[in-house]
Amino acid sequence: MTSSRQPDVIVVGSGIIGIACAHYLNAAGLQVTVIDQGTIGGACSYGNCGYICPSHVMPLTEPGAIGTALKSLFNPHAAFRVKPRFSPALLKWMWQFASRCNQRQMLAAGRHLQAILDASMREYKRLIAEERFQCEWKETGLLYVLRTEHGMEEFAKTDRLLTDHFGVIARRIEGRDLIQFDPALKAGLAGAFHYANDTSLRPDLLNASWSKRLKERGVTFLERCELQRLEKSNGRIARIVTSQGAMTADRFVIATGAWSSRLSTELECPIPIEQGKGYSVTMSRPTPCPLYPMLFPEHRVGVSPFEQGYRLGSMMEFAGFDSSIPAHRIQQLRDSASHYLTASSPTGELQTWYGWRPMTWDSLPIIGRTPRLANAYLATGHNMLGMSLATATGKLIAELMAGQSTHIDAGPFSPQRFL
Numbered sequence: 001m002t003s004s005r006q007p008d009v010i011v012v013g014s015g016i017i018g019i020a021c022a023h024y025l026n027a028a029g030l031q032v033t034v035i036d037q038g039t040i041g042g043a044c045s046y047g048n049c050g051y052i053c054p055s056h057v058m059p060l061t062e063p064g065a066i067g068t069a070l071k072s073l074f075n076p077h078a079a080f081r082v083k084p085r086f087s088p089a090l091l092k093w094m095w096q097f098a099s100r101c102n103q104r105q106m107l108a109a110g111r112h113l114q115a116i117l118d119a120s121m122r123e124y125k126r127l128i129a130e131e132r133f134q135c136e137w138k139e140t141g142l143l144y145v146l147r148t149e150h151g152m153e154e155f156a157k158t159d160r161l162l163t164d165h166f167g168v169i170a171r172r173i174e175g176r177d178l179i180q181f182d183p184a185l186k187a188g189l190a191g192a193f194h195y196a197n198d199t200s201l202r203p204d205l206l207n208a209s210w211s212k213r214l215k216e217r218g219v220t221f222l223e224r225c226e227l228q229r230l231e232k233s234n235g236r237i238a239r240i241v242t243s244q245g246a247m248t249a250d251r252f253v254i255a256t257g258a259w260s261s262r263l264s265t266e267l268e269c270p271i272p273i274e275q276g277k278g279y280s281v282t283m284s285r286p287t288p289c290p291l292y293p294m295l296f297p298e299h300r301v302g303v304s305p306f307e308q309g310y311r312l313g314s315m316m317e318f319a320g321f322d323s324s325i326p327a328h329r330i331q332q333l334r335d336s337a338s339h340y341l342t343a344s345s346p347t348g349e350l351q352t353w354y355g356w357r358p359m360t361w362d363s364l365p366i367i368g369r370t371p372r373l374a375n376a377y378l379a380t381g382h383n384m385l386g387m388s389l390a391t392a393t394g395k396l397i398a399e400l401m402a403g404q405s406t407h408i409d410a411g412p413f414s415p416q417r418f419l
Contacts, residue, residue, distance in 0.1 A: 033222065036221075043257060232266075
C-alpha cells in the first residue's frame with residue numbers, strides 16, 4: 001500500500017542505510033518515500049560479506065596504516081591500495097587520515113565505534129525476533145584464521161588490545177584443533193580466534209525482505225530515480241529535482257554512500273568521503289564448505305558460507321569511481337582462500353561484484369542534521385561497516401528528526417565535526 005500525499009520525509013538512497021532510516025521513520029508515524037538512482041539494496045549493500053560484527057571496533061586509522069598505503073602505490077596487487085592519481089580531495093583526505101594513525105586517536109575512535117556497533121547489534125536482534133526477516137541470520141560468530149605463527153602472534157596483540165580496552169573477548173584456537181572446529185580448514189594452519197558474539201546474514205535477502213515489509217506498511221520506493229539537484233529557500237531544501245520530476249517533502253535524508261561527497265556544495269556542508277573499492281565473488285558451495293564465516297587477516301579476505309552458495313570478499317582500493325572488475329582481483333580472492341580451505345575453488349562462478357565503500361578520514365560515520373540546512377540530514381560515511389551499523393543509524397536519524405534524546409551519544413558522528 002502506498003500513499004499519494006506528499007511525503008513527510010524523502011530518503012535519497014535505498015541501500016541498507018536508506019532502508020533502515022525508512023524503517024525507523026515509518027515506525028515514528030511519518031510518511032516516507034525512498035528514491036535511488038539504481039535499485040533497492042544495490043551497490044555496497046548487495047555484494048558484501050554480510051557480517052554484523054561488534055568485534056570490528058578498531059578503526060582503519062591504526063598505527064602503520066599510512067605506511068601500508070604508501071607502499072601500495074607501487075604494488076597493483078596489494079589488498080590495501082592507493083592507486084596513483086592526482087586528486088586534491090584525496091590528498092587532503094590522506095593527510096587527515098595520516099594525522100589520526102596513532103594509538104590515542106585510534107582508541108578514541110574505537111570507543112565511539114563500539115557504542116554504535118553494540119547498539120546496532122541490539123536493534124538487529126530485536127528486529128530479527130520481531131520481523132522474522134528471511135535473511136539467513138546466523139549467530140555462529142566470526143572466525144579469524146591465521147596461516148603463520150607470525151600472523152598468530154601479531155593478531156594476538158590485536159586480540160589483547162580488544163580485550164583490554166573494549167572488553168571484546170575471543171576464544172583462541174590452536175592450529176592442531178582447527179580441523180575439529182571447522183573441517184573445511186586445511187591442516188597446518190597456525191590457529192584462529194573465534195569472536196562468538198558476531199553474527200552474519202545474506203545481504204541481498206535482508207534488503208529484499210526488509211524493503212518488502214516496508215512497502216506493505218506504506219513506504220514508497222522509487223528505483224531509477226536520480227537526484228539531479230536541490231532547490232533551496234530560507235536555509236531549507238524546498239524541493240529536489242530528479243530524473244522522475246520534482247519532489248517535495250518536509251525533510252530529507254541523504255543516504256547516498258560513496259556518492260555523498262558530490263553533494264557537499266549543494267548541502268553547504270563538507271562531506272569528506274573517499275571511495276574505498278572492494279570486490280567479491282559468489283560461487284556454488286564447495287565440499288566441504290566452511291561452517292563459520294571467516295576472515296583471513298594475513299590476506300585480507302573474508303569468507304561467507306550461504307545456504308545457496310558462498311562468497312569471497314576483500315580489497316580496499318582508493319581508485320576513485322573506477323567501475324572495472326580486473327580478472328586478477330577475482331583470481332586473487334580465490335588464490336588467497338586456497339591457502340586456508342581444503343576444497344578447490346569452485347569453477348561455476350555465480351557473480352563477480354565491486355562496490356565503493358564510503359570512507360571517512362576518522363573511520364566514523366556521518367549521522368545528523370547538516371549545519372546550514374534545517375531540514376537536511378546525512379546518514380552516510382559508514383566505511384566498511386554499513387551493514388553492521390544500519391539499524392543504529394536509522395534509529396538515530398529518527399530520534400534526531402523528532403528532537404528526542406538519542407539512545408547513544410550522536411555527537412561523535414555529527415556532520416558539524418568537519419566545519
